[in-house]
Amino acid sequence: xxxxxxxxxxxxxxxxxxxxxxxxxxxxxxxxxxxxxxxxxxxxxxxxxxxxxxxxxxxxxxxxxxxxxxxxxxxxxxxxxxxxxxxxxxxxxxxxxxxxxxxxxxxxxxxxxxxxxxxxxxxxxxxxxxxxxxxxxxxxxxxxxxxxxxxxxxxxxxxxxxxxxxxxxxxxxxxxxxxxxxxxxxxxxxxxxxxxxxxxxxxxxxxxxxxxxxxxxxxxxxxxxxxxxxxxxxxxxxxxxxxxxxxxxxxxxxxxxxxxxxxxxxxxxxxxxxxxxxxxxxxxxxxxxxxxxxxxxxxxxxxxxxxxxxxxxxxxxxxxxxxxxxxxxxxxxxxxxxxxxxxxxxxxxxxxxxxxxxxxxxxxxxxxxxxxxxxxxx
Numbered sequence: 450x451x452x453x454x455x456x457x458x459x460x461x462x463x464x465x466x467x468x469x470x471x472x473x474x475x476x477x478x479x480x481x482x483x484x485x486x487x488x489x490x491x492x493x494x495x496x497x498x499x500x501x502x503x504x505x506x507x508x509x510x511x512x513x514x515x516x517x518x519x520x521x522x523x524x525x526x527x528x529x530x531x532x533x534x535x536x537x538x539x540x541x542x543x544x545x546x547x548x549x550x551x552x553x554x555x556x557x558x559x560x561x562x563x564x565x566x567x568x569x570x571x572x573x574x575x576x577x578x579x580x581x582x583x584x585x586x587x588x589x590x591x592x593x594x595x596x597x598x599x600x601x602x603x604x605x606x607x608x609x610x611x612x613x614x615x616x617x618x619x620x621x622x623x624x625x626x627x628x629x630x631x632x633x634x635x636x637x638x639x640x641x642x643x644x645x646x647x648x649x650x651x652x653x654x655x656x657x658x659x660x661x662x663x664x665x666x667x668x669x670x671x672x673x674x675x676x677x678x679x680x681x682x683x684x685x686x687x688x689x690x691x692x693x694x695x696x697x698x699x700x701x702x703x704x705x706x707x708x709x710x711x712x713x714x715x716x717x718x719x720x721x722x723x724x725x726x727x728x729x730x731x732x733x734x735x736x737x738x739x740x741x742x743x744x745x746x747x748x749x750x751x752x753x754x755x756x757x758x759x760x761x762x763x764x765x766x767x768x769x770x771x772x773x774x775x776x777x778x779x780x781x782x783x784x785x786x787x788x789x790x791x792x793x794x795x796x797x798x799x800x801x802x803x804x805x806x807x808x809x810x811x812x813x814x815x816x817x818x819x820x821x822x823x824x825x826x827x
Contacts, residue, residue, distance in 0.1 A: 469542070544571065545571075545577075547571075548568075548571035548577055548581070551568050551569065551571075552568050552580070552581070552584065554566075555567065555568045555584065555588070556584070559587075559588055559591065562595075564588055564591040564592035564595050565588070565592055566588055567585050567588060568581045568584050568585055569581070570582065605652075609645070609648070611641075612641035612642075612644045612645050613645075615637065615641045616638060616641050616642070619634060619637060619638055648784075651784045651785065651788060652784060654784075654788050654791075663711070663792075663795055665707075665708040665711060665795060665796070666708050666709075666710070667706050667707060667708055668706070668707070668708075668709060669704050669705070669706050669820045670704065670705060670706075670707055670709055670712075671702065671703075671704050672698070672702040672703050672704065672705050672737035672738075672745045672747060672817075673698040673702040673737050675705070675707070675709070675712055675713065675716060675737065675747065676696050676698055676702075676716070676735045676736060676737040676747060677696055677698075678713060678716075679713060679716035679717055679720055679735055680694060680695075680696045680720070680735050682713075682717055682720075683717065683720035683721065683724065683733075683735075686721065686724055687720075687724050687733060690724050690727070690729060691728075691729030691730060692724055692727050692728075692729065692730075692731050692732065692733055693731070693732045693733070694720070694724075694732075694733045694734075694735070695732070695733075695734055695735075696734070696735045696736065697734055697735075697736040698736060698737045698738065699736070699737065699738030699739060701738075701739055702737040702738055702739065702745065703737075703738075703739050703745040703819050703820075703821070704745075704819070704820045704821055705745050705796075705817045705818070705819070705820050706796075706818070706820040707796050707817065708796070711792050711795070711796075712792070712796070714788070714792065715788075715789045715792050715793060715800075715815060716735070716747065716749070716815075718785045718786070718788060718789050719749040719789060719813045719815075720733065720735065720749055721785075722749075722785060722786065722813075723749050723750075723751040723753065723811075723813075726751065726753040726754045726811075727751045727752060727753030727754070727810075728753065728754070731751060731752045731753050732751070732752045733749065733750070733751045733752075734748075734749075734750045734751075735747075735748070735749055736748050736750070739819070740816060742819075742822065743818060743819050743822045744816050744817070744818065744819060745816070745817050745818075745819050746814055746815070746816050746817075747814070747815040747816075747817070748812060748813065748814045748815070749812070749813045750810065750811075750812045750813075751810050751811055751812075752810040753810055753811065754807065754808065754811075755804045755805065755806050755807045755808050755809040755810055755811055756802065756804040756806075756807070756811050757804075757806065757807055758804075758806070761802055761803070761804065764786055764802050765786045765787055765789070765790040765800065765802075766787060767784050767787045769786075789815075793815055793817070796817055797817070797818055798815060798816050798817040798818065799815075799816050800813065800814065800815050800816070801813075801814055802814075
C-alpha cells in the first residue's frame with residue numbers, strides 16, 4: 450500500500466521516476482547517434498592513414514564489421530546500464546516518495562490536532578534527515594504546549610470553581626434567609642472576591658510580562674537596597690508565622706539596573722513563598738552578592754519543606770504545584786513564580802530554584818547583569 454502511494458499518480462516519486470527515464474532515453478539516443486555518425490568515419494580515417502585505402506572491398510567489409518560490432522556492443526551496454534539505472538532509480542524514488550508521503554501524513558495529523566505524530570529519519574540524505582528531525586522537534590513542542598494548555602484550562606477552572614461556588618452558595622443562603630449579612634458572612638464574601646481579583650490580576654501580570662508589554666522604569670539601584678526593602682516588607686508576615694527572617698549582603702553586592710517596583714514584586718513573591726513553606730521555628734535569609742564579574746545574584750534561602758528533584762524544572766510554570774491541596778490551603782494563585790520568571794527575564798536576567806530534597810529547605814536565585822559592567826560595555 451505504501452509503495453503504491455510512493456509512486457502513485459501525481460506523486461513526487463512518479464515525477465522523479467519519469468524524469469529519470471526521460472534522462473536515460475535522451476542519453477541513449479545521444480550515445481547511439483554519436484556512435485553511428487562518428488564511429489565509422491573515424492575508423493575509415495584510420496584505415497586511410499594505414500595506407501590500405503586502395504582495398505575498397507576490404508575497407509567496406511571492415512567498416513561494416515566495425516559498425517555491426519559497435520552497434521551490438523553499444524546496444525547491450527545501453528540495455529544493461531539502463532536496467533541498472535532504472536532499478537536504482539525505482540528504489541530511490543520509492544524511498545523519496547515514501548519519506549515525503551510519511552511527512553505529508555504526519556503534517557496532516559498535526560494539522561488535525563494529533564501532536565504525537567512523528568516521522569522516522571529516512572536515511573537518504575542529510576537534508577531529509579534534518580527536515581524530519583525539525584518536524585519531530587516541532588511536533589514535540591506542540592504536544593508539550595497542548596498538554597500545558599490543557600492543564601492551564603483545568604487549573605483555571607479549578608481556581609475559579611471554589612470561590613465562585615462559595616459566593617453562589619452564600620448569596621443563595623442570604624436570599625433564602627438561611628444566613629444573615631453579618632460580619633462573618635461579609636468576611637467570607639470579601640475573601641472569595643479578593644481571591645478572584647488576585648487570580649485575574651496575576652494572570653494579567655504574567656501575560657503582560659511574557660508578551661513584553663510591560664513598561665519598565667529602569668534605574669541603577671544597589672542590590673543590597675532591594676534585599677533590605679524586601680525584608681522590611683516581609684518581616685512582619687514572617688514573625689506572624691513564627692519564622693526568623695534575616696539579610697546577608699556581600700561587601701560588594703553591586704548595582705543592578707531594574708524597575709524598582711517590579712523587582713520588589715519578584716522578591717516579595719519569593720519571600721512570601723518561602724514563608725508559606727517554612728514551618729514555625731524555621732529561618733529565611735535574603736541576600737545579595739556578586740556571582741561573578743558581570744552578574745549580581747539575589748537569593749532567598751529557607752530551611753522549610755524543600756522540593757523534590759523532579760519538581761524543580763517545572764516550578765516556574767503557570768499553576769504548577771508540588772502539592773495541589775497543600776498549596777491551595779496556603780492561598781497561592783499558582784502563578785506567583787511564573788510572574789517572577791517573566792519579570793526577571795524582562796530585565797535580562799535568569800531565575801532558578803535548588804533544593805537538596807524534602808525537608809532540607811530550598812534556595813531561589815535571581816541573577817541580573819551588573820549595571821556597572823553593562824554601562825562600561827555600552
